[in-house]
Amino acid sequence: MTLDQARGGLWAIVPAAGAGTRFGAALPKQYLEVEGEPLVAHALRALLSHPAIEGAVVALADGDPHWPGWTELEGKPIVACLGGATRADSVLAALAALPASVRPDDFVLVHDAARPNLSQADLQQLLERGRADPVGAILAAPVRDTLKRAGDDGGIDATQPREHLWRALTPQLFRRLQLTRALEAAQRDAVVVTDESMAMERQGHRPLLVEGSEDNLKVTTRADLALVAFLLRSAAAGED
Template sequence: MTAERARGGLWAVVPAAGHGARFGGDVPKQYLDVAGAPLLAHTLRALLAHPAVEGAVVVLAADDAHWPGWHECAGKPLLTCVGGATRADSVLAGLAALPESVRADDFVLVHDAARPNLALADLERLLERGRNDPVGAILATPVRDTLKRAGDDGGIDATPSRERLWRALTPQLFRRLQLTRALEAAQRDGVAVTDESMAMERQGHRPLLVEGSADNLKVTTPSDLAYFAYLRSA
């Protein structure tokens, strides 16, 4: 029995209820074709490739007419539920829809539907470090570009230091109940969290940063989609 199996498997929540307004077009970006499969299929295959990941809950929009009706991927179960107007709403719905076998103190992964280029080695590293931490961890990459702060007129106001700055990626790994409470607290306070770590940080937690590949891209624009297609064909 492997160490991962001995510790038990884990489930993932994949929020896919967004319509991709920044991307444009009639078809949500997660359903656009790349190499003969929807972008979402590539994301799920990458996530479920790890032997410790037992299944996933895909969170859909109420009016989603594009969901293919999948019940499994990579030989593992897929469940679905309806999300809400915000990312936090959708992740909370996904957490509530997890199987009863996922206990309150079990770790759960949350992964963007539009991040199809997750490396198996990165996921392994996240699980190895995050599951040995009382809070959890996120994949991230250090900021290497020079940053500029823009003024209202479009001019540059400042060049802030990039020292100790990281770009947050997904998956992010937290315990089911802790994450649920953190997201609910943000909702009560009227705070729109942009990722799960932000919700946890607001509760005084300090998740670990686990360095991941810079090409774990989030498809936001048509050029991102073209880049992923290139990576697939390379």
Template sequence: MPRPGQAWAIVPAAGYGTRFGGGLPKQYVEVAGMPLIAHALEALLSHPGVRGAMVALSADDPHWPGWDEIAGKPVLRCAGGESRADSVLAGLQALPEEVRADEFVLVHDAARPNLRHDDLGALLERGRNDPVGAILAAPVRDTLKRAGDDGGIDGTEPRERLWRALTPQLFRRLQLTRALEAARDAGIAVTDDAMAMERQGMRPLLVEGDEENFKITTPADLERFRFVLAQRGQDVRVGGG
């Protein structure tokens, strides 16, 4: 039975990861005997604050293993869209009817397999107490350079108050749906859910998360995640119960 205050999670996974390379979509590349998306789902669904997951897949996805339960919680699926935002919108619309319009929902990247429970707990607690919602993020610590057209440095950008957006991101179902629809109708390609909310004049809360919650974009990122698991000595398996 669902517990009061649990949130559903939407996991957009309809992309092909063209920057990653190879014939297999990156979310299905295996690490420690599990595809990346399984690591991401396990991290979400093993947290007591998460009720279930809606995974938005490509309509012709031949790789989905057919999971309907992970960590004893339901895993549902729907057809995603051409873009990440389209897939999130499809997931929002496909959520069970029991998920009210004013309930908070999480959105998490399928290629972010190293989410910490402490960070997810902080996001749920602080985000629910904000009128808009919240995202996990990390302060920018590197010196930033602005490049010219010729590849030379035009200047140094101040990094104070700059953050890198991570996931999960937490917003109310109806508000996020309307924000994504408005961006779509305006022809704006939003790169994360917070950007859609910002376009509506809203100011989501930044909740600092661990920088190890990185997105697998290149083969080097994949090797980094393999190293993290090896250091942890983690034996991970996906499945019910």
């Protein structure tokens, strides 16, 4: 399927230009295999298997030798574009690479390439509530652990109240033009934003928090990789 053949509608963006050096593997972590497929494939399938998602743009590192060259998954188009040095650079490049059928006021999803265990129920909830909000929404999980503030010597300085604190997950859902302007403003101000919501918040917006599953893990350690493999096996067994 070519880009010209793609239907208009809700598109997803997957920034996948990171080198993943902190993981310490030979491959960038988005290409590590779990249950026979790289993490990025699981992430894309979770998005594209939802009937509301029309296609995905994946932002890749320059000269990425690991990208399989997919142009379609789950019967829907995948467009690859050149990402950048930061997450914001990659998301901006992907926003620009969206098909013309995606209008400035249309919502787009941004999802981590190394977050393979997104449930359809969470995605549906995000879409229902986020598209009813004037700004948009993110999947997130309330902080349940006791939080400690550490001193420079490694000792505990204080216990932090956890009420009203949430962990940001993905996908995050915002309008194409608003997100583009927010990310561009952060770039102009030389502010490194760690997620799309942070860029929107800097513009005075208040995205909605939609509670998502704790097992929507972002793989950052080898222990995470083993846990995600278990979760994906369990989900597959439940479908049989």
